[in-house]
Amino acid sequence: MPSIANKFNRLGTELAVTCARYSRKPNCVHLLAVSKRQPVAVMRKAYAAGQRAFGENYVQEALDKREQLQDLDIQWHFIGPIQSNKTRDIANSFDWVHSIDRAKVAERLSAQRNPALAPLNVCVQVNLSGEKSKSGVTLGEAEALCSLIATLPNLRLRGLMAIPAPLDTLEEQRACFLPLRLEFERLQTLFPGLDTLSIGMSADFEAAIAEGSTMVRIGTALFGARPG
Numbered sequence: 001m002p003s004i005a006n007k008f009n010r011l012g013t014e015l016a017v018t019c020a021r022y023s024r025k026p027n028c029v030h031l032l033a034v035s036k037r038q039p040v041a042v043m044r045k046a047y048a049a050g051q052r053a054f055g056e057n058y059v060q061e062a063l064d065k066r067e068q069l070q071d072l073d074i075q076w077h078f079i080g081p082i083q084s085n086k087t088r089d090i091a092n093s094f095d096w097v098h099s100i101d102r103a104k105v106a107e108r109l110s111a112q113r114n115p116a117l118a119p120l121n122v123c124v125q126v127n128l129s130g131e132k133s134k135s136g137v138t139l140g141e142a143e144a145l146c147s148l149i150a151t152l153p154n155l156r157l158r159g160l161m162a163i164p165a166p167l168d169t170l171e172e173q174r175a176c177f178l179p180l181r182l183e184f185e186r187l188q189t190l191f192p193g194l195d196t197l198s199i200g201m202s203a204d205f206e207a208a209i210a211e212g213s214t215m216v217r218i219g220t221a222l223f224g225a226r227p228g
């Protein structure tokens with residue numbers, strides 16, 4: 001079994017090679033280590049290997065981990081579905097939120113964020129697959145939600161995020177990401193602070209990097225299958 005440090009090294013190399021393949025600047029794609037359902041001992045090893053940004057999906061699990069990892073300088077990213085009654089905890093215990101999908105959640109996060117903290121970095125989640133069961137606004141709705149967020153004092157609009165339905169081939173995955181990339185580039189002309197395209201997971205990060213990802217969110221390919 002390769003060590004966690006080994007896995008981070010290997011993935012780092014793979015990301016660099018993939019960037020080169022698609023003429024992306026090295027280091028332009030940030031790695032978010034998705035640590036949901038992984039024990040804090042594993043996160044400590046990842047931290048020791050140099051990783052600082054961790055993604056969590058479940059509020060209570062993340063709060064427990066924060067408590068246990070207080071001694072580490074971790075950047076906490078919330079990437080899961082947001083229930084309105086959890087916004088206060090999310091607003092004050094994370095540095096980033098990738099999964100804003102409605103005005104009410106954006107307004108609550110800004111109202112509840114402690115103004116003494118730096119503004120919360122946020123992305124608007126876009127539903128690319130049109131599945132009713134999945135969260136996210138349509139591509140056509142993204143601009144309106146970005147416009148609202150840009151007016152909220154305790155949020156800092158950073159970009160767009162998506163979780164497409166699984167597709168088998170690189171070509172299909174790229175075709176799915178392409179409209180998001182084009183809309184992201186258009187929105188960048190309207191919102192100058194927009195610098196983050198949060199796409200790419202273990203099974204589709206090559207396609208995501210080919211289509212302009214600036215932050216890949218990787219769990220399984222780093223940590224192995226999630227326990228439980």
Ligand SMILES: *Cc1c(COP(=O)(O)O)cnc(C)c1O
Pocket residue numbers: 034036057079080163201202203217218219220221
């Ligand atoms: C679980 C999860 C990931 C990581 O998925 P892997 O396939 O394990 O890399 C990325 N983004 C979100 C939103 C997730 O829920």
